[in-house]
Amino acid sequence: MHSNLWVEEKFEDFLGLKFKVEKVLFSGKSEFQTVDVVETKGHGKMLLNDGLIMVTERDEFAYHDMITHVPLFVHPNPKNVLVIGGGDGGTAREVIRHPSVEKCTMVEIDGMVVDACKAHIPQTAGALDDPRINLIIGDGVKFVQETNEKFDVIIVDSTDPIGPAQPLFGEAFYRDVFSCLTDDGIVVSQGESSWYALEIQQSLLKVLNAVFPNNYLYSFSNLTYPGGLWSFTFASKKYHPVNDFNPARVAESGLDFDYYNAALHSAAFALPSFAQKGLAGLICNGK
Amino acid sequence: MHSNLWVEEKFEDFLGLKFKVEKVLFSGKSEFQTVDVVETKGHGKMLLNDGLIMVTERDEFAYHDMITHVPLFVHPNPKNVLVIGGGDGGTAREVIRHPSVEKCTMVEIDGMVVDACKAHIPQTAGALDDPRINLIIGDGVKFVQETNEKFDVIIVDSTDPIGPAQPLFGEAFYRDVFSCLTDDGIVVSQGESSWYALEIQQSLLKVLNAVFPNNYLYSFSNLTYPGGLWSFTFASKKYHPVNDFNPARVAESGLDFDYYNAALHSAAFALPSFAQKGLAGLICNGK
Numbered sequence: 001m002h003s004n005l006w007v008e009e010k011f012e013d014f015l016g017l018k019f020k021v022e023k024v025l026f027s028g029k030s031e032f033q034t035v036d037v038v039e040t041k042g043h044g045k046m047l048l049n050d051g052l053i054m055v056t057e058r059d060e061f062a063y064h065d066m067i068t069h070v071p072l073f074v075h076p077n078p079k080n081v082l083v084i085g086g087g088d089g090g091t092a093r094e095v096i097r098h099p100s101v102e103k104c105t106m107v108e109i110d111g112m113v114v115d116a117c118k119a120h121i122p123q124t125a126g127a128l129d130d131p132r133i134n135l136i137i138g139d140g141v142k143f144v145q146e147t148n149e150k151f152d153v154i155i156v157d158s159t160d161p162i163g164p165a166q167p168l169f170g171e172a173f174y175r176d177v178f179s180c181l182t183d184d185g186i187v188v189s190q191g192e193s194s195w196y197a198l199e200i201q202q203s204l205l206k207v208l209n210a211v212f213p214n215n216y217l218y219s220f221s222n223l224t225y226p227g228g229l230w231s232f233t234f235a236s237k238k239y240h241p242v243n244d245f246n247p248a249r250v251a252e253s254g255l256d257f258d259y260y261n262a263a264l265h266s267a268a269f270a271l272p273s274f275a276q277k278g279l280a281g282l283i284c285n286g287k
Numbered sequence: 288m289h290s291n292l293w294v295e296e297k298f299e300d301f302l303g304l305k306f307k308v309e310k311v312l313f314s315g316k317s318e319f320q321t322v323d324v325v326e327t328k329g330h331g332k333m334l335l336n337d338g339l340i341m342v343t344e345r346d347e348f349a350y351h352d353m354i355t356h357v358p359l360f361v362h363p364n365p366k367n368v369l370v371i372g373g374g375d376g377g378t379a380r381e382v383i384r385h386p387s388v389e390k391c392t393m394v395e396i397d398g399m400v401v402d403a404c405k406a407h408i409p410q411t412a413g414a415l416d417d418p419r420i421n422l423i424i425g426d427g428v429k430f431v432q433e434t435n436e437k438f439d440v441i442i443v444d445s446t447d448p449i450g451p452a453q454p455l456f457g458e459a460f461y462r463d464v465f466s467c468l469t470d471d472g473i474v475v476s477q478g479e480s481s482w483y484a485l486e487i488q489q490s491l492l493k494v495l496n497a498v499f500p501n502n503y504l505y506s507f508s509n510l511t512y513p514g515g516l517w518s519f520t521f522a523s524k525k526y527h528p529v530n531d532f533n534p535a536r537v538a539e540s541g542l543d544f545d546y547y548n549a550a551l552h553s554a555a556f557a558l559p560s561f562a563q564k565g566l567a568g569l570i571c572n573g574k
Contacts, residue, residue, distance in 0.1 A: 006303070014329030016293070016305035042301030059482070062559065195346070195510050221508065221516035221559070223482045228515020229508035258561045267554035272349065272508070274545045 007038055007046070009053050011196065011226040017053070019043060019224075025120045030112035032164040037120040043224060045121050047088055049113065049159055055088045057123050059223035064124070065260035066220040066268065067232055068094035071153045071186040072101075073253075073265065074236075074245050078152040079103070082180075084140035084168065085190075086157030087113030092135075093127035095155070097255055104133050105149070109164050111137040141167045144176035152182050156189035161200060169204055174211045174235075184238040191217055193227030194275035201231060201275075205282035208235040214285050216241050217275070218268035220259065229272075240285055242266045294325055294333070296340050298483065298513040304340070306330060306511075312407045317399035319451040324407040330511060332408050334375055336400065336446055342375045344410050346510035351411070352547035353507040353555065354519055355381035358440045358473040359388075360540075360552065361523075361532050365439040366390070369467075371427035371455065372477075373444030374400030379422075380414035382442070384542055391420050392436070396451050398424040428454045431463035439469050443476035448487060456491055461498045461522075471525040478504055480514030481562035488518060488562075492569035495522040501572050503528050504562070505555040507546065516559075527572055529553045 005021040020041035028035045036048040044057025055063070068091055072078050079102045081095050087108040095104045106128075108114055114137065117125035128135055136143065140156075154177055158165040167173055168189070177187050189208075192200045201217060208215045212235035222230040234241045247262035271279070292308040307328035315322045323335040331344025342350070355378055359365050366389045368382050374395040382391045393415075395401055401424065404412035415422055423430065427443075441464055445452040454460055455476075464474050476495075479487045488504060495502045499522035509517040521528045534549035558566070 008303075008305075012329065014307040014327065016295075016303070018295075018303035018305060020301040040301065042299065061561075195508070219508075221482070221506075223514060223516075227510060229510075256560075258564075259559045261557075261560045261563065263557040264559060267557035270548075270550040270554035272546045272551060273543075273548045274348075276548065277545075 007040070007048065009051060009226065015226055017224070017226055019046065026116045028112050028116065030110050032110045035110070035112045035116050037116050045123070047113070047117060047121060050163060052160065053224050054159070055090060055121070055124060056224050057121065060088070060090050060124055062220055062259040063222055063230070064090035064094045065257050067091055067155055067157060067188055067190070069257065069260040070218060070232070070234065070241065070265055070268070071155065071188045072098050073249055074239050074241055075152050075184070075186055080149065080151050081105070082107070082151040082154045084143070084154065084156045084158070085109070085165065086155070088117045088121060089114070089125035089128045091155055091157045092133050093124060096127065096130055096132050098253070101132065105136065106133060107136045107138055107140040107143045109139055141173050144173065144180050147180055149180060150182045151180055152185055154181060154185070154187040156187065158190045160192070169200070169207065171207045171210055174207055178211050181237060186234065186236040186239060189233045191231035191233040193225065193230055194219065194272065194278070195227035195229055197227070198275065198278045201279060202282060204233055205279060208233055209282060209284070212236065214238070214240060216269060216283055217271065217279060219271060220268055242269055294327070294335065296338060296513065302513055304511070304513055306333065313403045315399050315403065317397050319397045322397070322399045322403050324403050332410070334400070334404060334408060337450060339447065340511050341446070342377060342408070342411060343511050344408065347377050347411055349507055349546040350509055350517070351377035351381045352544050353505070354378055354442055354444060354475055354477070356544065356547040357505065357519070357521065357528065357552055357555070358442065358475045359385050360536055361526050361528055362439050362471070362473055367436065367438050368392070369394070369438040369441045371430070371441065371443045371445070372396070372452065373442070375404045375408060376401070376412035376415045378442055378444045379420050380411060383414065383417055383419050385540070388419065392423065393420060394423045394425055394427040394430045396424070396426055428460050431460065431467050434467055436467060437469045438467055439472055441468060441472070441474040443474065445477045447479070456487070456494065458494045458497055461494055465498050468524060473521065473523040473526060476520045478518035478520040480512065480517055481506065481559065481565070482514035482516055484514070485562065485565045488566060489569060491520055492566060495520055496569060496571070499523065501525070501527060503556060503570055504558065504566060506558060507555055529556055
């Protein structure tokens with residue numbers, strides 16, 4: 001137990017986010033990245049990959065609600081879902097709350113992340129033992145190249161486009177994602193921050209536009225990521241994320257959420273003007 | 288010019304936000320607080336009161352757009368506007384962009400804030416020389432007690448409820464605000480963060496509910512405040528912030544905004560579930 005231990009995420013050379021640490025629970029170095037789990041004073045347990053904050057117990061529900069329930073409430077009957085990345089388990093945990101989901105395949109490249117979260121962050125990883133979750137430790141890029149399965153919804157729960165996640169932001173990957181989606185399939189992807197990473201959002205939406213007819217970006221508030229305003233992209237073969245969303249289904253589901261709700265679903269697609277301007281021409285329906 | 292100068296805002300004892308500083312432009316101590324203006328590396332010029340970040344050139348438009356244009360586009364014909372606080376000038380700058388506004392009275396308690404911003408942050412304070420702005424260096428609490436004027440919109444652009452801004456979160460102040468609003472008047476107030484300060488939001492909304500029939504909270508993304516997701520309260524004698532808002536007026540105004548837009552106006556009132564639950568019973572229309 002250290003009296004003055006802090007973890008600091010640096011953003012470029014001009015910003016730092018510091019969190020008080022009570023205890024280091026795990027530190028390892030996998031084939032892909034460093035993996036740390038710490039107990040913080042203000043945010044519960046925290047997972048860091050390569051020194052970047054991935055999840056904290058205090059706010060993980062915001063990210064996991066918004067990456068999962070937006071596509072799963074737009075698709076009318078999601079049965080087979082694929083999660084790429086998401087090693088902490090929080091996304092898969094939310095996916096299997098939908099009774100229509102028969103199977104959730106999760107392909108995480110780094111087994112150390114899964115093991116560390118299973119050992120230290122059961123809040124997110126505890127659901128990974130559910131029989132509907134098919135956990136594969138492997139490369140998501142290869143998986144979508146090789147699988148013959150078809151998925152209703154694919155969720156790309158990746159880290160930043162550096163290190164192991166870089167191919168998850170490229171066109172070749174999304175052509176394979178398109179191929180293994182059903183005819184009314186949806187893919188939602190971790191889409192960075194409009195405040196600090198508008199160029200990455202532009203780049204990702206350009207890639208998606210080369211492959212999918214319908215492409216959107218929606219935002220939510222991530223307490224512990226630099227910029228706070230975080231985004232997911234929404235690309236689909238058929239559905240509009242708001243016009244094809246039936247808010248009554250959320251109430252009918254009986255599910256209770258701490259972040260997501262039906263009003264917020266649609267509101268999340270209303271972007272600040274600077275993001276609208278920066279992404280002009282890249283957000284489009286039915287090309 | 289220092290090679291490794293940073294400014295750090297601490298939040299409680301578990302969070303720190305650090306910004307790289309290129310140059311200290313002003314440091315003073317007024318009767319009320321310390322006042323600093325620094326040139327940062329990533330966020331332009333930054334004003335700090337008592338070490339808390341007030342505005343940065345990079346993101347100030349988000350705060351000033353959302354505190355101003357939401358009430359000014361709900362009220363059908365705002366002519367006389369009062370700003371309490373807002374010493375950096377950004378809120379008054381946005382108020383006078385509305386052609387219906389004939390006069391904007393701004394009552395800021397700390398002349399040093401205004402002077403420092405006039406000297407170093409013309410991006411926000413430059414508008415304060417406009418003849419429609421009636422700048423008063425004085426106590427906003429006393430001003431609303433004593434004025435005989437009636438205002439269509441009052442904007443309480445305060446700091447946190449510690450130090451000089453504390454009375455701006457109390458019922459006595461809001462009774463006076465009610466008295467000096469016209470019969471269809473609106474008051475919008477700085478309302479803290481749902482992530483870290485839900486108790487302050489509850490307390491402020493309780494005060495507003497004791498005075499006003501219609502009370503709401505809306506949110507936006509503030510890049511440089513701890514928590515990111517920031518809020519304003521909206522209290523009115525008559526108008527509903529969404530149902531009485533005509534989106535066409537935004538396009539008709541011909542005004543261009545980097546944060547505010549008609550879709551975001553309504554979307555901002557859709558709160559995350561944890562905030563909805565925490566503020567249950569305090570957000571209400573037409574008691």
